[in-house]
Amino acid sequence: MLDAAISLLRGRRIAVVTGAGISTDSGIPDYRGEGAPPRTPMVFDTFRSSEDARRRYWAGSHLGWRRFTSVHPNDGHRALALMEEAGLITGIATQNVDDLHERAGSRRVTHVHGQMHTVSCLQCGTAFDRERIAADIEALNPWIVVPEQVRLQPDGDVEIDASQDFHVPPCPVCGGILKPDVVFFGELVPTDVFAAARDIVAEGDAVLVAGSSLVVNSGTRLLEVARRKAVPIVIINRGPTRWDARAAVRVEGGTSELLTELADALVAPF
Structure with a gap:
């Protein structure tokens, strides 16, 4: 089936949509794939209204962030960067909160x-680099260390039994509530962000989905843009997706290997 995907994509401008599956080979687990750990995701209203919930979240999120920053792009990320450099893709709309696409080029x-490497205040809106807030956390909680064995989540969180002694830093500007710039459950994708992702898809003559089961509404909304334009969709994923029946080509397998083969076939030698 990869040959069919190559034939369909050759000569077209490709819009790319990626999900958690593209980062699994970097050591970040998938949400729903085989072997995915059970999760209790943070709900936005709970985070905003409960100090205990914020304490539990920030304790796990801090430990996860420290491990999150140690992962590296894999061959799938590098293959897409190569395709962009060659002028083959319009851009990448990713459901991931890591920065591995950018680090790959x-x-x-x-x-x-959203993204894990910035934090904003829910009260005054000031944005901060995550490293600054991480330093504040460690100053307030000098006992906290990253365990050698920690079960990382796709959103950079860690499931732990948080100590009641954990102190969450307030906003350095106004003393308000700090939140990583990721979209929690029950929180809407910002209008301007979705518009930018929609533009990437709308500019494509084909859409390549890599490593997403397309269960989350944001992904299906992007593919609806392609469907209304009658643009062909190619899906590369390990495991079924909700759009398999609508794809022009569906390729089963890992994104690192298959995207590398795809890039090798589509990118002419420099």
């Missing part, structure tokens, strides 16, 4: 569900 990337 991709330039036009829209993070539909």
Whole structure:
């Protein structure tokens, strides 16, 4: 089936949509794939209204962030960066909160569900680099260390039994509530962010989905843009997706190997 995908994509401008499956080979687990750990995701209203919930979240999120920053792009990320450099893709709309696409060399990337490396205040709106807030956390909680064995979640969180002694830093500007710039459950994708992702898809003559089961609404909304334009959709994923029946080509397998083969076939030698 990869040969069919290559034939369909050759000569077309390709819009790319990626999900958690593209980062599994970097050590970040998938949400729903085989072997995915059970999760209790944070709900936005709970985070905003409960100090205990924020304490539990920030304790796990801090430990996860420290491990999150140690992972590296894999061959799938690098293959897409190579395709962008060759002028083959319009950009990447990713559901991932890591920055592995950018670290691999991709330039036009829209993070539909936000990013882990910035933090904003829910009261005054000031944004901060995550490292600054991490330093504040460690100053307030000098006892906290990253365990050698920690079960990382796709959104950079860690499931732990948080100590009641954990102190969450307030906003350095106004003393308000700090939240990583990721979209929690029950929280809407910002209008301008979704518009940027929609533009990436709308500019494509074909859409390539890599490593997403397309269960989350934001992904299906992007593919509806392609469907209304009668643009062919190619899906590469390990495991079924909700759009398999609508795809022009569906390829089963890992994104690292298959995207590398795809890039090798589509990118002419420099």
